[in-house]
Structures are given as C-alpha cells and as structure tokens.
Amino acid sequence: MPPNLWRSSLLPMLHPVLESRLRAALTAVLPDADLSSVQVRPTGDPKLGDYQANAVMSLAKEKRMNPRQLAAEVVAKLDLTDLCEGVEVAGPGFLNFRIRSSAYEAVLQAALRGEHLFVDRATAPRTVVVDFSSPNVAKPMHVGHIRSTVLGDALSRTLRVLGHRVETDNHIGDWGTQFGMLLIGWKTLLDREALERDAIAELERLYKSVNAACDADPAARERAKAELVKLQAGDAENLSIWKEMIRLSQVQFDTIYGRLGVKFDHTLGESFYNPWLGPVVQDLANLGVARDSDGAKAVFSDGSIPPKEDPFKIQRDGEWLDAPLLVQKSDGGFNYATTDLATLEYRLKTWAPSEILYVTDGRQQGHFRQVFAAFKLWQPEAAARVRLVHVWFGSILGEDGKPFKTRSGDTVKLADLLDEAEERALAVVREKRPDLPAAEQAEIARVVGLGAIKYQDLLPNRQSDYVFSWDKMLALQGNTAPYLQYQYTRAAKLVRDGGFDPASGAAIRIEAPEERALARQLVNFGIVLAAVAEECRPNYLCNYLYDLAGHSSRFYEACPVLKSEEPLRSSRLALCHLTAAVLKQGLGCLGIGVSEKM
C-alpha cells in the first residue's frame, strides 16, 4: 500500500494498515515466509506504545534466526512515517508502534463525518444462523432461558453490526411427551377462569397435577400416553387443543421478548420438523449411517477417527464400547437428535449459511458433538460447507453456590426477575433523581434494570458459572450496566449542552495524554467486535466498554470541555460525541439501551 493512501480512504481502523505494511516488510526480508499468523494488536501496556507485533519472534524461531536481528532488518524496510512516530524493537524481539496524533485525528475526523464508527463492515458478508432461547410451550420462561436469550441476541446484533447476514431462529419446544399429560389435564381439570387470568400458570398447574397422578397410578400414565398417540396421529380435537396451548404460550413469549427487546426472524419449533423425521431416519438407514440397536435405530461410529476423539465411542473397563446416537426409539417415536438433524438439513437448504451457532448450556456438549458428527456421516459435502458451533454457557447460581432458585426452591420466573430488576432500579432512580417526573423515572428504571440483568449475564466468560446478585448487578460503581449507561448520559449531555453539531466540520486535535488514551480506545472498537464475533464472547465487549468509560471519565477530569476556548472546545466536544456514539453502539450490540438522563 503506498503511503498516505489510508488518509483519503474510509479506513476505520489503524492496525490493518500497520499489519499490511509489516507483511510487506517481512516479505522483503523473508520472501518465502508464511505470514498468516502476523498480527498487529493494541499493546497491553500503553507505555510501550500503541500497537505491537510479536510475529517476528515466532518467525525467527521457525527460521532459526536471531529474533532481534530479524526485527531490526524488518524495521529497516518499514515505512510508517505517515502513521507512526517510531517503531521500536524491544525485549527479545517485540515490535512496538507509536502512533502519531495526526493519524488518530484523521481516523476520528472520518468518524465524525459519519464515514464509519471504527468498525470495518464485512466486504464478503457471511450468513449466520443463530439458534437461541428455545423455551418450552406451556411452561413459564425462567432464569434458565436468560443466558441463551441474552447471549444469542448479543451475538446476532454484533454480527449484524459487522455487516453479516443473520437468521435468528427460536427452536421452541412445542412437541414431546409432556403433551400427553397436558391434554389429559386440559380435558379433565381445566379451570377456564384461571386460564383467562394467567394461561401459563394454569397450564403449569395442569401439568403438575397430572404428572403427580401419573407417578402414583400407572393407569393414568397409560391414559396420558394414549392422548399423546392420538395427537401424533393427527386427532382433530387434540390438535386444536395443542395449537391453543402453543398460541397461549406464544403470547407469553412475545411479552417477554418485547420487554427484552429481542426479535426472532423465525420461530420454527420442534413440531415444524415432524414431516421430515421419518424420511431422515429412513435416509440414514438406507445410507447405512444408522442401524438397528436393541429395537431402536442409532448412528454408530464409522471408525474413521481414533476412539479417543470419536463421539460415538466410550471407554469402559479399558475397552472401547459403542456410544451411538439414538435417532428412533424402539416404540417408533423420534427424539431430539432426530429433530436436530432434520432442523440442520432444513436450515442448510433454506438459508445456505456458512455458520450455525447453537446457544445452549454446557450440559449439551456431548449431544451436539454427536449430532454434528452424525450429520457429517450423513451429508459429508453439506457438512464441509458449514461451520457448526456449539456456543455453550455455564449455570446461574444462587448466593449459596447452588443452582439459582427462589427461597421456596422453585425456579425463578423470568417475568418476575424483570419486574424485580425494574423495581430495584426505580428505587435508585427515585433517590438519585427526585427532580424528574415519575414517567421519566420509570423509563430510566426500565432501561437500567433490564440493562443490569443483561450485562451481569454477558460480563463473565460465558463458560463459567456465575453467581446471581441483585446488589452487584445494580451497583452504581464497578463494571456494571448502570455505570456504562451513566457514562453515556454524561457524554451525551456535554454534547447537548455544548450545542455541538457533528456536521460542523470541527477539527479534532489530540494533545493531552487523556485525549490520546481516549482516542486510542475509540479507534480499537472494531478489533473488539471482531473478536466477539470470532469467539462468540460478548464479555470482550463488556470489558472494552468498561475501559472506554474509564478513559472518558479521566478525560473529563483532566480536560474541561464546555469551559475551554475554541477551537479546543469543539475538538473536545467531538471526542464526547464519538465516545457517546461508541458507548451507545457497543451497548446496542449487547442488546442494552441507553437513556439521555440518569
């Protein structure tokens, strides 16, 4: 890339320019080197510079060269005078880049003109199917659904901001053995008034009471089973009751998703795939992928990989035994593996995605390993064209370290959880901002309460269990949603009070160290979003935003904005504007809203 080209282009980030120039220099020194691992990343410690590259050390090791000498040769070939104040070779062979203020200013200026927000939108968008939330019909949504819902939503939003096509699909549990009991309950125990009042509670009551009856009396279990068989055979009455139960449940789902601000492009429940289950098993059997096993049909290993890595093998008493995936029960019924395979085939045919993300809890790892492997045996060519990712997460625990339950031991309903978050937030808003009208307080409490729940869920590494804590979540200090939302309102208010117009063509000047630190953080927004999408870890974004909030706070502390003289005033207002924009967009990627006042 010729020098200075980046200035006139719409480049939203600096590190790709450094990377491509570094690659060019490396090619000049080592024409045949593999440069795929060459990366330029922000330095961990700003004292060392703004960006660093470590690749020279590993390349030197590969080529059995002296790393410091190689680094020196590469630096000699690097022309970065337009971007960097200097490039240093440090320690055993680190390359440290110190960015010129003018380079930061140019990127910020382009952002101010609205050309980008430090994010590189995909030039070749991928289609990604995101499967998440998946609540069950006739049951209340509970805490167990929040991680999947919040994570899946955040990943979908982030992928879209990066320019990818996303198909969100809610694979609801609308089919299964529980409907036998629900049908019996509906026909014999239904309380119409209770159904009017709270449909889900009534359905839950029916299920619990029939379930108890079945446990006590095998004859009751048989009657439930008979209702299920009738439903599956297409009995008109049972079908219409079943559809009504789905409709009532969907009303509940829609209410909750509405509150959470979560939308699905598709809601294709398990029942949608019923017509394909038989053919899928037939196809698997015809191809020899599935075979009879104790009266059932199951997918076995083809022995092509070592047993240790084979999801269809298990070791017992030193011997490797088959651990097949069951696709048809001995009574002829199908199970969730069958549905998952049919679903997978449907998604590939319908949307041709390059990637499918399954956002479920970690206990299903074994299942998905088997389903993905079974699909590969079934349709190798299709499997080769798609990346199937199980995006798994840990459990939510109570303060006692055990799975999160109410005091009486019941699961915590999602609706109650959201209510309590808003109530607690409202109490804080009333205390902090008694000057605001009640309606405005309520709206702030809504945004803050929901944000707090989502943020607490997204902040920990998704694979670890986390402890649910009202106090920590709604705390006003520390790495929490309310803190980030507060920093947004501060920046936004400065922009308003300053009467700043981003289109005014204000010139940005980066001089104070706090301005520089803030600029550096802003410019690195896109790197973080890319990492979130790549590893399906929104917590990277949480930590980035927390750091950004810290930098902006220190900037206000050290650099007066409204009280400064022009042109400094406009330059700093521009920084506030961009900070607010990135905070809003970043929180937006997490599905968290902001309020103009707090």
Add this chain to the structure above:
RNA sequence: GCGCCCGUAGCUCAGUUGGAUAGAGCAUCCGCCUUCUAAGCGGACGGUCAUUGGUUCGAAUCCAAUCGGGCGCACCA
C-alpha cells in the same frame, strides 16, 4: 469408571495466535464536590495463578501426573 469444564487477591471475577512488572470491582484505609451529573476520579493494602514435573528466549495460558469442585454418560430435551 470414562469424558467435558473449572481451580487466579479476604469475596466475586477478567486475563484475545504463549509475550513484557498477572488486572478489575467489592471489602478495608487515605485523598478529591461553592468548578461541565461525586451513579465520578486518584492513591494505598492485598497473589507460590491448586500442586509437582515437562516443553522454550518466554507459561496463568501448551503437555503429563496428582489433589479438589461442577456437569454429562442411548429410548427426556
């Protein structure tokens, strides 16, 4: 028994191809509001990264073993 995950400050947790002196919040202590939102900022205190060995210029990160914890192991999803 086999497999997956985890063990980091008193507590709750981060830690991006292995990278520079391991970070944050809470708690404790000390500063800073007649000055753009103090829901804030700065500072102090606090760690044998479970243990032991290995790989290498370099290990919380990779490998092996041990100890401790969670979860999963075909006709539920």
